[in-house]
Amino acid sequence: MRFDKFCQSCMLPKKHDLFEVGTEKDGSNNNDYCKLCYVEGEFTQLEIKSGKQMQEFVKGVLKEQVIGKVKRWFYTCSIPQLKRWKKRKCC
């Protein structure tokens, strides 16, 4: 699966109605992230510190939208592998 079609923080698809591209401090776009996650050069939701936490957060949002369990899993299973959360392996 290619990840460049998704926000690199919450996995919101770039084709989604809610998707707006994130912004840098100077007002330019950051194409890696959506506006829900990244605004004016900074990440929002600073209480979310790991891919696992983001996964739980997004699952909660999807649940509120009455999205079934299988789809919830599908939309969130790869979140820990996204750019924001991927940890470089320590040497």
Ligand SMILES: [Zn+2]
């Ligand atoms: Zn996002």
